Amino acid sequence: MFKIKDVVNYLVAFFIILSLNFLLPRLMPGDPLTAIYGEEAMIQMTPELKARLVERFSLDRPLAGQFGAYLLSLLKGDLGYSYFYNAPVTKVILGALPWTFLLVGTAISISTIIGTLLGIESGWRRGQKIDRAMLAGTMFLDGLPDFFLGMVFLILFGVVWEVFPLNGAMTPYAGYAGITLVVDVLKHLVLPAVSLTLVNLTGSYLLARNSMVTTLGEAFILTARAKGLNAQVVRYRHAGRNSLLPVITHTGMQVGRMLTGALFIETVFSYPGLGLLIQKALQTRDYPLLQGVFLVVTVFVLTANFSVDMLYKKIDPRLKSCTLNTGRRLNPTT
Structure with missing residues (x-):
């Protein structure tokens, strides 16, 4: 508990x-x-x-x-009254919050899943060419700013090739409904979500890879291999499963960075979330709206970290109030 x-x-x-x-x-x-x-x-x-x-x-x-x-x-x-929107701040924020949740939730889910899978595969093949290639590629992506990658995708896929919409979260005045509306929203979501996902992929990848490399040297992995278990079973059910704890912790810490990145990405793509609200509030000096947005973002980050802490201790029972005689918390790797 x-x-x-x-x-x-x-x-x-x-x-x-x-x-x-x-x-x-x-x-x-x-x-x-x-x-x-x-x-x-x-x-x-x-x-x-x-x-x-x-x-x-x-x-x-x-x-x-x-x-x-x-x-x-x-x-x-x-939360106050926005004189620019001529509406309560709470109402204005609630109108933009679902779009930010959709963008950040999609990016966190995809980056965590893909990063973890790549980390497990890379750690399993440590020292091989594919490991070095994945390591170099993810480190390169990590060095790119969110907004820069967003602008590159916007120019290539929105302007040059015209594959995806340039801005917004849906086509205005189109009157779409049902599955057509869902497809339209997803088309507008692709570029900002991919931009945010790629630059936040490295953290999950490195943690999963490093944890995988450490776990592969443990005695229970050697025992599993000695029993003649399938390589995929050893990789995912034994080694991969025990490499998830650091990734889960990182996911909670990543929420703050994701939200910060989303603010820039939403500005680049004119995506109607909290980032666009902050931009307009800064331009019009709508301070009550700024205060309200910052408070909501902070509360969301605290809630996410709290939830991850609870989940972490649920997954690893060794962390449930376990302390050594010296008063030191039990190390999950011991």
Whole structure:
């Protein structure tokens, strides 16, 4: 089971993030309302609207009272009001969040599966030509920025060969429905998902490969081979299965990098996710929207890491509150 201490650690991290999200605009010089909405928005606001916003954010109360009102608003799902979209921030983010989840979820799933399989095969063939080729290829991809690879694919497959759409998540005003709509969404997803997948493939590959190389020297692998088991059974059921734990941990840590990469990829392909929201919020200085997006992204990363920690301990029972006499946590490789 998950230890209370681990849960408390995540809750403390979440509370610190909430506090920073609350304090940063209020620590800026000048009027807190101006810091929250920006000077451009304040110029366009009527005195009545300013008074309503002061009351809504409790800016006429002490800092502790403002923080209490802020937490109460979050519990109600109120992240503020976007003056650019003229809508609540929560509503704007919920409209873009599914597209980012689709892109990031697809990229993480594909990169983890392909990277793990390539790592297992590469580790099994350590030192051979195919191992060196895969190692060089993945390291080359890892050195490419997300947005650069996206622009290359956009030019080649969108402009030159016209195989996939240039931008968006679906064809506007097409009126597609059912399977036609699904196919259209997938066609728009291919280029951004492939771009994000390729540059994040290396982590899973290297971890699986290195773990595979280490595992192949273990006694139980030698025993399996001595029993005359099929090579594929030894490779995947014995060695490969025991190489998955580092990959699972990396998957949780990869969520943050994937989300960061998705923000750039969405901008390149004009994909209507959180990345495009951040771009428009920066251009229009829509600070409440920026704060809301950053808070949602941070919460999502914490949740993903928490889930992976639980899954990791579920898969490897040796990590369930096992400690040595010295108080040191049991090493999974021992």
